[in-house]
Amino acid sequence: MTKIKTSRSFLSMTAAVALGVSAGVAQAEDYDxxxxxxxxxxxxxxGSFASTNGWAPVLQEQTGTVARIVPEDSETQRYKRLTDRQDITMSSVSSAEMRFQIEGIGAYAGTKPVAQRVVWHHNDTPWGFVVSGDSDIQTMDDLKKGGVRVAQGAFSPPMTTAVQKALPAYLGLSDEEADELLEFVPASSYVENCRSVVEGKADVAYCASISSVLSEMEGAPGGIRWLNMDQDNKEAWSGYLEHRPMIIPTEISMGVSSAKGVDGLASNFLYAVPADADEEFAYNMAKWFHQGFPDYKGTHALATRMDVEIFRDYLDRSPLPVHEGTVRYLKEIDVWTEEDEARNNEAIAKMDKWIEARKAALAEARDKRVTPDYNNEEFMAIFEKHTEGLEGFRSRL
Structure with a gap:
């Protein structure tokens, strides 16, 4: 049974002793x-649940650690279990959700604010805008010709934001122009949302290329096409990020064949821990995620997205801080740069400002006996007073 260890060389330990440094600081002992x-x-x-269950048995076989995977549909409950109840050690969370957790958006406004850190990249779901194969719409700019029906996933606030706010902003349309040129067609489910373009109910839909319904749509008469969202169009993407600030522009490489090679966007999931999580734990998890990759990458399609090269690419765009243990390991394998260091320090400082401001808001609410709840206008006034002017988290272009 292989153990992940952090033992230092005898020479390093001897040097540490010579300098009067304790063996504990020298970290000469093994770490399990x-x-x-x-x-x-x-x-x-x-997919996060399935892919985590894919690598967990490999971890146990190689290290002896038993990984218990706890599915928790409620994002707020999973956050509380990680940060407050502390009955889970690490969480698979989308970068968009982590932004909500840190900035206290929506239901998170009244929760205990706790700084978090990224341990490793988990997966990235590719999304884009799809039309029927025989559609006259060939490019994103064609959506501005008027009379275009856009499927709107009424079941999902993020999907509603993606089409009603982010899409017009990408196209450079004002709210008034969007109302005039685009017709939003409500869909009651994700499947209905995507199928609408092959059923003639909508002209364009916002879909994930890895969804099984897209394979079905590819087989429909005429098939489907994806509209290219040029990664180099900084102005368009800047508009999109005003409303969906944590997505990453990317070339789609996963899912149905019609989407591959087309520029779209990715929604990233990360393995995260509280900021005060043990450095040795984060270091050794990062080390295993990297070194064990050849053994677990075939356990699930999304496990392939845990490659260190994909993590490296994500770091170029991510505004979130990485745990110091992971940073230490990435430095050892020479994939952490001085620019990464500067950006990480900035991200930590930004997160600390949000956490301190929210703690101050909760303290004031407690003193005034105001219930900390996002539905409580009195509390939200206190919240907004303390967080006003703070810069939000947003992916880099």
């Missing part, structure tokens, strides 16, 4: 991962 690792993920139907 916890015997039980509890990981929170979205529900059992999610």
């Amino acid at each position: 991962l916890p015997r039980l690792l509890v990981i929170g993920t979205p529900g059992t139907a999610s």
